[in-house]
Amino acid sequence: MPKAKGKTRRQKFGYxxxxxxxxxxxxxxxxxxxxxxxIRHAWDHxxxxxxNLAEMGLAMxxxxxxxxxxxxxxxMEVDVEERPKELVRKPYVLNDLEAEASLPEKKGNTLSRDLxxxxxxxxxxxxxxxxxxxxxARPLGRYPGPFGV
Numbered sequence: 001m002p003k004a005k006g007k008t009r010r011q012k013f014g015y016x017x018x019x020x021x022x023x024x025x026x027x028x029x030x031x032x033x034x035x036x037x038x039i040r041h042a043w044d045h046x047x048x049x050x051x052n053l054a055e056m057g058l059a060m061x062x063x064x065x066x067x068x069x070x071x072x073x074x075x076m077e078v079d080v081e082e083r084p085k086e087l088v089r090k091p092y093v094l095n096d097l098e099a100e101a102s103l104p105e106k107k108g109n110t111l112s113r114d115l116x117x118x119x120x121x122x123x124x125x126x127x128x129x130x131x132x133x134x135x136x137a138r139p140l141g142r143y144p145g146p147f148g149v
Contacts, residue, residue, distance in 0.1 A: 038096040057088040 027045070034040040043052055050060045059065030088094070 036097075038093050038100070042090050042093045054086045055089040056093040057091060058094070 024045075031045070034043060039056065039058075042056055044055075047055075053060050
């Protein structure tokens, strides 16, 4: 279908827009959000992923960080050259991650609060009477419980 006459407008260049800030903000929005707070706060957007992780003492590629020794060829002691260790500029990130990993894990296999209250109520009122003829099998009308029995 043809467009209505006079509805298209020429785009004008915005001279008052800071292009450097606009591009930087677009790059930050395009980058994924880092879930780990320790790494996110120490992250430098001007550096690459490999440089950021190396500064924090983390490895980008685990195969290069811990190389496997080849057992076929034995190198002489003179030929073995140790490559220099990369300087860890942000060791606090590694320390925070280790401290967080050493915390005890929270147990998530507990029952819901309303079910615990319901069982507590039934045991208080009926004791160990769980037979069909007794009280625990037939809940009272004033408290039907979480299952609507």
